[in-house]
């Protein structure tokens with residue numbers, strides 16, 4: 001577990017295209033105090049790679065240790081990518097105490113706010129991992145270990161020249177397919193119409209997924225959803241299931 005969010009990135013790491021623009025962010029005194037008080041209970045600290053958001057590809061998340069399960073105890077695992085300030089994650093954790101919820105988020109003030117809210121309610125079934133989600137799905141989580149995977153309102157990168165930074169791509173879905181159990185659910189939502197089209201198309205074309213536009217389910221409104229609605233944008237929810245066997249083109 002880490003004692004401070006003040007990661008210092010080593011110098012001269014080659015630039016890479018990432019799906020986020022902010023990561024460390026400064027913590028105000030209130031968030032810093034919450035971080036100091038609660039990170040040990042809620043934050044999973046992986047072995048890092050070169051960057052403060054990367055993880056060592058050989059590092060595996062030990063779910064039982066992370067969630068404090070008794071020997072032989074297992075819980076369904078739900079993972080939210082880009083959990084922000086925890087609007088969805090905490091609401092679900094409150095409603096389903098027998099399910100384990102993991103938020104993966106690179107923005108430290110968002111994580112700190114989630115910590116404050118989780119600790120206030122003494123939620124015991126929530127953990128947070130500050131790392132790049134694609135890497136978490138590709139190597140750190142057990143294959144087939146996730147019941148539900150949620151990506152709500154990922155950064156839209158609306159300018160054409162920035163579309164390459166969008167999170168939901170074929171390689172991201174390859175990693176999602178690796179961790180989802182057969183029949184597991186991938187939920188996506190966005191308030192950007194062209195991103196909704198892109199997400200639907202890339203997931204429909206993926207051999208491991210079937211589904212399309214779906215119901216929002218019990219998802220509460222998130223901070224970024226409210227911003228989109230206030231700006232007059234409509235929200236699209238997409239629901240895909242992990243196929244038992246990949247459907248390769250004939």
Ligand SMILES: C[S@@+](CC[C@H](N)C(=O)[O-])C[C@H]1O[C@@H](n2cnc3c(N)ncnc32)[C@H](O)[C@@H]1O
Pocket residue numbers: 019020022081082083084085087104105106107110131132133134152153154155156167222223224225
């Ligand atoms: C637009 S915000 C949405 C947050 C929240 N889901 C909501 O609806 O309020 C997108 C979030 O995803 C996080 N994010 C973007 N790319 C990420 C990545 N590759 N790994 C982990 N988090 C990421 C950002 O830091 C940001 O907090």
